[in-house]
Amino acid sequence: MRVVVVGGGIGGLALGAGLRRRGYEVAVFDRDTDVAHTGGYHITLDERAQSALRELVEPHLVRRLLASASALRHRDRDAFWDRRGRLLGFGPELGGGAGVDVDRITLRTLLAEAVGDDLHLGRTVSGVERGGADRGGVDQGGLDRGGAGRGGDGAPRVLFADAAPVTADLVVGADGTHSLVARHLAGGPVNSPAGIVGVSGRTARGDLSAGERRRLGLRSGLATGPRGSALYVGFLDPVGNAALDAPELRMSRTTGPTYIWGAMVAEAAAACLRGLRGAELRDALPGLFRERGWAGHTLEVIARADPDSVAAYRFHAASTRAGDLAPWPAGRITALGDAVHATPPTAGMGAGAAIRDAAALLRHLGDAGEGGTALVEAVGRFEAGMRRRGSEVLTLGMRTVRLILAADSPVDAAAEVGGLR
Ligand SMILES: Cc1cc2nc3c(=O)[nH]c(=O)nc-3n(C[C@H](O)[C@H](O)[C@H](O)COP(=O)(O)OP(=O)(O)OC[C@H]3O[C@@H](n4cnc5c(N)ncnc54)[C@H](O)[C@@H]3O)c2cc1C
Incomplete structure (x- = not known):
């Protein structure tokens, strides 16, 4: 056949x-x-x-x-934050699961x-x-x-x-x-279209201030805010958290502890981002979130992203x-x-x-x-x-x-x- x-x-x-x-x-x-x-x-x-x-x-x-x-079981359990960076709670323990994150x-x-x-x-x-x-x-x-x-x-x-x-x-x-x-x-x-525009990027953990490194931790987290704004910060470390300890087989794109973040905004509010890419897109985002009451330090992960990694897409x-x-x-x-x-x-x-x-x-x-x-x-x-x-x-x-x-x-x-x- x-x-x-x-x-x-x-x-x-x-x-x-x-x-x-x-x-x-x-x-x-x-x-x-x-x-x-x-x-x-x-x-x-x-x-x-x-x-x-x-x-x-x-x-x-x-x-x-x-x-x-990167094995989910090696990561601390997920956190939920508010827009000021205050911890609201944790997700379930990840220790028992076999889930992994891998570079696309x-x-x-x-x-x-x-x-x-x-x-x-x-x-x-x-x-x-x-x-x-x-x-x-x-x-x-x-x-x-x-x-x-x-x-x-x-x-x-x-x-x-x-x-x-x-x-x-x-x-x-x-x-x-x-x-x-x-x-x-x-x-x-x-x-x-699902009504949301996402902007994603990657930020090396080492590029963040000590305070944000401590707050975000070795875990993924989601923060939601007003007027259709949210920020997901995923933690990926295929080297330190490898699902299989066999460095000779490794071919991960990500080579150190990294936050893969996804900023989400209601589509109507995202008009100002249209046509922007790279550094311009990265630099426009914090303003949009600050207008919605987000604390400056919670946006550091966006501001310090590799500009070449930043891209916007519409959720469908x-x-x-x-x-x-x-x-x-x-x-x-x-x-x-x-x-x-x-x-x-x-x-x-x-x-x-x-x-x-x-x-x-x-x-x-x-x-x-x-x-x-x-x-x-x-x-x-x-x-x-x-x-x-x-x-x-x-x-x-x-x-x-x-x-x-x-x-x-x-x-x-x-x-x-x-x-x-
Ligand atoms: C560029 C890109 C980046 C993504 N990033 C992420 C991510 O970071 N995280 C995440 O969770 N998901 C991501 N996704 C989505 C995720 O890969 C898909 O949800 C998932 O893999 C479903 O797989 P799929 O094979 O159905 O579609 P996809 O993986 O999207 O593959 C569709 C493929 O079809 C090809 N194609 C489309 N039209 C034609 C055509 N007319 N002729 C020939 N080829 C065609 C495209 O080039 C693409 O390679 C991304 C998808 C893409 C395309």
């Missing part, structure tokens, strides 16, 4: 690696020209994501991943290695086309297909603006939040209801990961869910009998599980988004002014 995967991010590469390992013919296409020259900070992989990964890649790659990852670039590089020469970089997919007698439904990412891509027993095709189409038995869209494949299948958008979210996800009948074109269940980073589970989707699809394909009908039935079973998984991570991610946005109401502003908060 020949499978074509559109998108070589985390989910697409995980699937490509698993298919190749099981002897399928596979081709993964990504528009990026280098897997390492991409954005991204750290990715959290819980136990379920790691066990899915073990199904997909060889054990030695898992060992290299763990040797390059490290994870993507390892997965790309597993896919080998079945990964084709610098290849932007311009459309997908369903197979069967009704071929002719070419979609260039437009929104008016009215549910194309379903049914059709013939082989689907992947189209490129600058190269010949590629035919497959199964096409999988792993092309992320703005997925062309999922839009084609659904006949319209499958997610929408699909519906939290399982029944709304992948709203198409099963066929020989499907999708996984953010393409189906775009999740704000507030859950820290988007990549893990994409990896679990990949492992589930591989399992269902392995269980399917011969023939097109068996393939479509296997895809149907896979999509049913993916809807449940997607709903679970979206529900978690949206809980934090709603908490932040709840503080963006006129009542909240009045309470703030009156000192009632």
